[in-house]
Amino acid sequence: MKHDCNETEPLLSAHLDGELTQGDRQRVELILEDCAECARAFDEMKKLRQHIGGIPYDTMTEQEKNEMNRHAESNVGASVGQMLFIAGLVMVYGVGAYLLCADLITDAEFAKSGEANDKVPLFIRVGVPALIIGLGILFFTVLFQRIQASKADKYTDVEF
Amino acid sequence: MHSLEWPMTEGPEKTADAELEALSESGFALAIQLLGRHADAADVVQDSLRKLLHSGRFDARRGNARAWFLKVVRNGALDTLRRRKPHDAEAVAALPDATPAPDEAAARSELAQIIRRELDALPTEQREIILLRDFHDLSYSEIAEVLALAPGTVMSRLHRARRALRERMGKFLK
Numbered sequence: 001m002k003h004d005c006n007e008t009e010p011l012l013s014a015h016l017d018g019e020l021t022q023g024d025r026q027r028v029e030l031i032l033e034d035c036a037e038c039a040r041a042f043d044e045m046k047k048l049r050q051h052i053g054g055i056p057y058d059t060m061t062e063q064e065k066n067e068m069n070r071h072a073e074s075n076v077g078a079s080v081g082q083m084l085f086i087a088g089l090v091m092v093y094g095v096g097a098y099l100l101c102a103d104l105i106t107d108a109e110f111a112k113s114g115e116a117n118d119k120v121p122l123f124i125r126v127g128v129p130a131l132i133i134g135l136g137i138l139f140f141t142v143l144f145q146r147i148q149a150s151k152a153d154k155y156t157d158v159e160f
Numbered sequence: 161m162h163s164l165e166w167p168m169t170e171g172p173e174k175t176a177d178a179e180l181e182a183l184s185e186s187g188f189a190l191a192i193q194l195l196g197r198h199a200d201a202a203d204v205v206q207d208s209l210r211k212l213l214h215s216g217r218f219d220a221r222r223g224n225a226r227a228w229f230l231k232v233v234r235n236g237a238l239d240t241l242r243r244r245k246p247h248d249a250e251a252v253a254a255l256p257d258a259t260p261a262p263d264e265a266a267a268r269s270e271l272a273q274i275i276r277r278e279l280d281a282l283p284t285e286q287r288e289i290i291l292l293r294d295f296h297d298l299s300y301s302e303i304a305e306v307l308a309l310a311p312g313t314v315m316s317r318l319h320r321a322r323r324a325l326r327e328r329m330g331k332f333l334k
């Protein structure tokens with residue numbers, strides 16, 4: 001089959017890896033059948049691939065494996081703890097703030113008893129809920145920014 | 161048994177533990193291949209595992225987080241390489257430990273040792289792509305992910321790297 005050996009070489013490499021389309025694969029198979037030079041290049045790549053798979057690189061020691069396991073566990077524990085803590089905080093703060101603010105804004109005691117003593121001054125009825133909501137917004141904004149920041153690690157934005 | 165199995169449920173074949181261990185092992189192999197020095201490789205893998213678990217990406221049921229993990233390991237290893245001083249003689253000396261030991265294991269894999277020596281002598285860019293394919297057995301699309309390359313460029317880069325290695329190997333391949 002008419003071909004340029006140099007230009008065929010990248011295809012040989014991809015053929016070895018099973019990454020050719022059917023058309024290219026058939027072409028390469030024909031070339032390999034009747035070109036000694038391409039066949040030799042292909043064999044060399046194949047031989048390299050086989051031996052590279054068997055190179056005895058260093059492996060982790062048992063101690064290192066154990067350490068990594070321990071590390072990983074404490075990490076999972078930490079993130080579960082963090083999640084529970086935030087969920088609890090949102091609930092307690094949210095519900096508590098809601099109850100308190102609702103009572104203040106509607107001036108519930110005064111509405112019930114009608115006594116002047118129970119009347120809460122306007123600046124407290126507005127000021128305290130504003131403080132609580134403001135503090136809540138501030139706190140959770142900072143909290144979520146920090147969580148975002150730690151999650152938006154430069155390696156975690158990779159899609160599968 | 162292991163607290164790691166929670167909150168992940170066990171897959172039909174592999175437990176979360178086994179999966180994590182397999183990931184650590186491939187990660188360590190890649191780190192050693194890029195860094196040469198054992199302690200540095202262990203640090204990079206430890207750091208990468210932390211990132212893996214923190215990202216919430218690890219899910220034993222979904223299986224293959226390997227390409228993603230190897231990408232994190234590779235980036236960590238390259239950071240370590242960049243931080244190394246250029247005259248870090250110890251690290252350089254630790255790299256190509258390819259002097260064949262005079263025992264039967266070495267004799268059996270003499271060619272593998274020569275290949276290793278020549279691989280270590282290649283630029284990192286060429287060494288890593290060959291190893292991702294031939295040692296880690298990643299597909300071209302996985303290699304593209306690990307190296308942040310356009311999928312279409314993997315074939316030509318890998319081929320160039322292989323040619324460079326074949327040229328270095330010279331007579332040993334005949």
Ligand SMILES: [Zn+2]
Pocket residue numbers: 003004005008031035036037038039
């Ligand atoms: Zn040819």
